[in-house]
Amino acid sequence: MYKNLIKNVVIVGGTHGNEFTGVYLAKYWLKNPNMVQRRGFNTNIIFANQKAFKEVRRYIDRDLNRSCSLSILSKNADSHEAKLAHHLNTLIGPKDNHQENADFVVDLHTTTSNMGISLVISNQNELTWLAASYLSEEFPDLKIYRWQGDEEGAFVDSLGADGFAIEVGAIPQGVLRSDIYKQTEEIVYKLLDFLENPSDTNRTVNVYDHVTLVDFPRDNDGEIIAMIHPQRQDNDFKLIQSGDPMFLSFEGQIIVYEGSESLYGLFINEAAYYEKGFAMCLARKIEYSF
Amino acid sequence: MYKNLIKNVVIVGGTHGNEFTGVYLAKYWLKNPNMVQRRGFNTNIIFANQKAFKEVRRYIDRDLNRSCSLSILSKNADSHEAKLAHHLNTLIGPKDNHQENADFVVDLHTTTSNMGISLVISNQNELTWLAASYLSEEFPDLKIYRWQGDEEGAFVDSLGADGFAIEVGAIPQGVLRSDIYKQTEEIVYKLLDFLENPSDTNRTVNVYDHVTLVDFPRDNDGEIIAMIHPQRQDNDFKLIQSGDPMFLSFEGQIIVYEGSESLYGLFINEAAYYEKGFAMCLARKIEYSF
Structure with missing residues (x-):
């Protein structure tokens, strides 16, 4: 049985400035923090790349979700997103020291691809996979993609101990759709419910392996x-x-x-x-x- | 009966740099000009905002499709798109002098809205409406929107004597879809066929009037x-x-x-x-x- 030691959960929206679902969910929860509070841990909301959102662009200088690598975090920040990565590392990390500030990080994304509701997972940690298994039971259409494509160690969610990215689509960049907003919101609430009371879910799940x-x-x-x-x-x-x-x-x-x-x-x-x-x-x- | 005096037709793609359908059709026709040549007139292809395409943005400084007004064309160009508008005016216009270089301008757009195949028309000229009527007969799903919303006198297609914009969607910005590409291509070919042999089509059409x-x-x-x-x-x-x-x-x-x-x-x-x-x-x- 999994033993719950979670103290801090972080929800990140707006890692990409033109993916509005996460941006507006983060804004909403920053104004209504009671919606994401649960017993036993703190939930912190981060609206990551506000400058990119203002310009309705994925990023200003470089992709923030490819900027959270140890190599970038270990040297002086030379771009807008490298600075953001350093800042996120103080809030969520420090990365890979096994005493990260965040026990679980969920990073909200959308895609122009018809991915439906999906998780992108790049670590092998137990809590991450228990949560993914729980969500795949709660949402029968949910798909899990184990991504080892490019720089998976540079994802925002890699700064914390556990976590993943949620990808929902199809939706254009720079657009809100109520259906996709509501789906993403519902997944996050179910995830928080699980993190409040982690259960020993099915330990075998269908995975699309990169x-x-x-x-x-x-x-x-x-x-x-x-x-x-x-x-x-x-x-x-x-x-x-x-x-x-x-x-x-x-x-x-x-x-x-x-x-x-x-x-x-x-x-x-x-x-x-x-x-x-x-x-x-x-x-x-x-x-x-x- | 309409008398055909067309000498120059202009097809503009990439007025908005993140609307890839028009960009790639313009690139294709620039390499394959025979596809758009017809007897009796010249067809010129313009890939309008190449810098915005490189940055996958609608525009650099200001919306080019709101920059072709007489007020902007009559003063020094103070932005990337104002410069483009001045340049387009030398190729297509001069605007409103009734001796424009282009007799018919079709400007290729896409939209994230589910507009299907539609024409956006902002002038009352006979040839424009004959062509629109012909296309609505050829494409039963085609809709005509008479747009008088904001700055219709600043559209790219307003530089020529006759013309309109084609809007096809739904499609995200920064994406090619073969279905939408092929639909847009087919409309242009039918339009060129019509301009080669203008016929006296139905002079009453269904219009969505702004x-x-x-x-x-x-x-x-x-x-x-x-x-x-x-x-x-x-x-x-x-x-x-x-x-x-x-x-x-x-x-x-x-x-x-x-x-x-x-x-x-x-x-x-x-x-x-x-x-x-x-x-x-x-x-x-x-x-x-x-």
Whole structure:
């Protein structure tokens, strides 16, 4: 049985300034802190990147959710988001010293991909996975993505002892949708209920385990020459088999999946990933035991 | 019978740097000009705001599609977009001198609102409306919005003699969708076919005629306190009657429409309009004869 030693929970919204759901939930809870208080621990709300929100941009200088690495935290902050990461580390961390200020961090995100309600988890800690298992029981449509793609050690939620990111979509950047706002709010309340009374949930959960990133087809100048194929668009968490369409070129040519292993597409056509150079993630569906 | 005197057609993409459909169509046609050439006139492609596209933003300093007014064109350009407007005016205009370089301008836009395929028209010229009428026959789902909301005289398409904007959605900013790309491409090809052989189409068309703009409910600090109600979200071009839900506050309170005249909601929850201070447009459905 899990022994509850939680003292501080942190909810972060607005890590990306153009993901309005987390921004407005953070604003709401800062004005109405009773909504997120539970017995036995303190809940702190952080509206992370207020400057980026004002400019309706993901970030000012660099992606804050790729800036919480030990390498960035160990040197002088040379950008707006590096400064924010240092500041967050004083509130949530210090990172990786096993006496972090926050016992559990949940970071609220949205995506232009049709990810529904999903968790992105990058640690192997028991409480993190108990909470994820609990939420997947409470929300049968909830999916868990174990992300080890790029710089997972630089996520905001990596500053605390336990935690994950919540990703909800599809929603454009710079927009509030009441359905997605309410879904995200409800997940957080259920998470807080669980953290108030952690139960020994099912210790085996379905997980989409990161395998690889797939970029758009590009020409020699790096220009995109094909779009996500209509059969992939909006079909996150669906199996992709060898020969299935992946991209459709501007001339109408179909580019198919040629991998030998059937995998699941995730974060298909996320706006923020165009500049990072990937069109989707591919994941293996596994039964993960902890 | 309409007499065809068209010599120059201009297709503008990337007026807004984060509306990728027009950007990539412009890039494609610049490389493949034969796709848009027709007998009897020249077709010129303009990729308008390349700097904003590189930064994946609507604009750098100010909205280019609100910068093509005579007042801005008559004084020195003091911003990136004012400079672009001056440059476009040399290519397309000069504005309002009745000897413009472009006889017809079509400006390609997308929206996060569920506008489907729609035209936004701000002039009363015969060829503009003949073309719109033709396209509404070719595309039964196509809607025509006569926009007289804010600064219609400052639109890019107002620089030429005739023309309109094409708005297609719903699509997030900073994203390509093959369905929306193909729809937009097809409309342009049909428009060019029409301009090659203008026919005397039906001179009465259904039009959504602009009535007013509705802002989000806000507190005394100007902060948004309610979201688009789920019954309004994605329901562009649907009738709104007195008592119908309009907004849902973060506390769950429903704010209803209190107007005495039933009107149609358009551009509901367009990301770019949060900063402009409106949540949707309201329009009257009329039979417009020209």
